[in-house]
Amino acid sequence: MEIFAGIYQLKVPIPDNPLGHLNAYLIRDGDGGHLIDCGWNAPEAWDALQQQLDQFGVGLRRLRTIVMTHIHPDHYGLAGRLKEASGARLVVHRLEEPFIDSRYVRFERVLDELAPWLRQFGVPDAELTAFQRASMPVLSRVAVAVPDELLFGGETLTLGPYTFDVIWTPGHSPGHIVLYERSAQVLIAGDHILETITPNVSYNPQSGPNPMRDYIDALRRVRDLPTKLILPGHERPMHDLPKRVDEIIHHHEERNQDILKTLGRGELLPYEIARAIPWIGGTVTWEDLGVWHRRLAVMETLSHLEYMRWEGRVKRTSVDGLMRYRLA
Numbered sequence: 001m002e003i004f005a006g007i008y009q010l011k012v013p014i015p016d017n018p019l020g021h022l023n024a025y026l027i028r029d030g031d032g033g034h035l036i037d038c039g040w041n042a043p044e045a046w047d048a049l050q051q052q053l054d055q056f057g058v059g060l061r062r063l064r065t066i067v068m069t070h071i072h073p074d075h076y077g078l079a080g081r082l083k084e085a086s087g088a089r090l091v092v093h094r095l096e097e098p099f100i101d102s103r104y105v106r107f108e109r110v111l112d113e114l115a116p117w118l119r120q121f122g123v124p125d126a127e128l129t130a131f132q133r134a135s136m137p138v139l140s141r142v143a144v145a146v147p148d149e150l151l152f153g154g155e156t157l158t159l160g161p162y163t164f165d166v167i168w169t170p171g172h173s174p175g176h177i178v179l180y181e182r183s184a185q186v187l188i189a190g191d192h193i194l195e196t197i198t199p200n201v202s203y204n205p206q207s208g209p210n211p212m213r214d215y216i217d218a219l220r221r222v223r224d225l226p227t228k229l230i231l232p233g234h235e236r237p238m239h240d241l242p243k244r245v246d247e248i249i250h251h252h253e254e255r256n257q258d259i260l261k262t263l264g265r266g267e268l269l270p271y272e273i274a275r276a277i278p279w280i281g282g283t284v285t286w287e288d289l290g291v292w293h294r295r296l297a298v299m300e301t302l303s304h305l306e307y308m309r310w311e312g313r314v315k316r317t318s319v320d321g322l323m324r325y326r327l328a
Contacts, residue, residue: 012039029160033058040077069190080143095175122269171215202299
């Protein structure tokens, strides 16, 4: 549907996923258009994307630009098919570009690094292979495309009648970007700001040293932009940017407090902490989580621990190759 003058929301299905669909955004440009994100490589997603492009008068061959907020499979997965069919130029942040090869082409090296990395934070050997290979099924959901243009953040992109500021917002992914149209006061937010849920912020072998700090800083960077409409990558559009940013920051501080309370028992491995704390608003326990979400839970727990370690609230020790955390 047309969600703002000349900007259309395309709902692209994500099969077998509780998110339901990705919100891609089409910006009309005369008889052509520009697309922000595209969905993952599944027949249902491809068919739905084509149908909606046709419905809004921009067939595949008239698509000029594909901008990625980040290269996670649900946002980037169709890029290869879409670029081949349309000839559109693909634009991503420069920090996302290396992940295309390391995660989706020559991924064996990342797999080899992941097992010992997970083991040092307490993942038991009995679960290690399942944790290590938890993301393998999504490889079939990605059709790789090489970017034509790399962004740093700070540029402007003219897409149809609009000129967007490119704002670098790391945290959920190191090269995540949002697009801000100053005159229209519209923010295309990707996964940086969602309506009721929060994006996973993982400390992992490919993250920076303090991804949660990166994420919180990036939230504060956009908080006070004059904004009438926020267009997220999932869920529904929003209107009150400061309120939602404050809610997300508060949520993460509550998670910090859950971790600190758990550390009151003594020195613990991150895996042990992740098992002990509540998830999804306290409605989900560790036993309710599948292996993929358990891996994400450990990595997000680590991002909170490292955030608090840099703040001086917790300390980390290494004994016999295992990393444990305790209250400072």
